[in-house]
Amino acid sequence: MSAHSxxxxxRLALLDIFVPVACAGxxxxxxxxxxxxxxxxxxxxxxxxxxxxxxxxxxAKSQYKGVTRRLLLAHKDGxxxxxxxxxxxxxxxxxxxxxxxxxxxxGKLVLVPVPSRSVNIRRRGRFTTGELAHVARKDLPCPxxxxxLLRITQPVLDQVGLSRAQRQSNMEFAMxxxxxxxxxxxxxxxxTSGASxxxxxxxxxxxxHNVISIAAVCAR
Ligand SMILES: [Zn+2]
Numbered sequence: 734m735s736a737h738s739x740x741x742x743x744r745l746a747l748l749d750i751f752v753p754v755a756c757a758g759x760x761x762x763x764x765x766x767x768x769x770x771x772x773x774x775x776x777x778x779x780x781x782x783x784x785x786x787x788x789x790x791x792x793a794k795s796q797y798k799g800v801t802r803r804l805l806l807a808h809k810d811g812x813x814x815x816x817x818x819x820x821x822x823x824x825x826x827x828x829x830x831x832x833x834x835x836x837x838x839x840g841k842l843v844l845v846p847v848p849s850r851s852v853n854i855r856r857r858g859r860f861t862t863g864e865l866a867h868v869a870r871k872d873l874p875c876p877x878x879x880x881x882l883l884r885i886t887q888p889v890l891d892q893v894g895l896s897r898a899q900r901q902s903n904m905e906f907a908m909x910x911x912x913x914x915x916x917x918x919x920x921x922x923x924x925t926s927g928a929s930x931x932x933x934x935x936x937x938x939x940x941x942h943n944v945i946s947i948a949a950v951c952a953r
């Protein structure tokens with residue numbers, strides 16, 4: 734982490750110490766997330782999604798709305814590092830659910846986070862999806878490692894504000910993967926149009942990997 738990127742991280746850490754914490758999910762003072770929002774996040778059943786051109790089970794823990802959306806945004810752009818564990822465990826639930834459809838069960842998994850644009854990683858000073866993946870891997874029923882096999886190798890626009898069709902063409906052939914033949918689960922924080930996970934699936938499959946499932950904290 735560069736000295737430049739440490740500044741926002743340190744500022745947020747100091748804020749956590751000197752300003753009373755409010756729950757990022759509901760605004761109540763006390764812990765973040767509060768017990769009610771923690772329980773809500775933990776007990777939502779993961780749901781299945783379908784994305785064209787992807788021949789693998791896809792599961793998300795929650796809809797991208799309400800408490801979960803606020804928690805995710807607070808972690809991603811609000812620097813609320815204390816949310817890494819509950820959101821990582823939510824991602825683990827989605828991964829576990831996605832694996833129930835995989836026959837035979839995998840022996841060892843590689844969790845591959847969908848990469849963020851480097852401009853966003855520099856701005857945040859961290860790679861938040863990678864952090865969630867590292868929490869999730871420890872909560873799985875089989876051995877798993879996190880490997881950042883994917884790189885964004887074409888210039889892409891920020892997906893926010895683009896239409897569904899624009900997102901698809903923005904991400905098309907934007908990623909490359911290190912080659913190999915691992916049993917891979919693609920993981921992401923939020924699936925919106927599906928353009929990013931679709932491109933991740935294409936790049937990993939083309940590089941020789943076996944994408945057995947896809948999981949995210951949220952989807953809309
Ligand atoms: Zn709350």
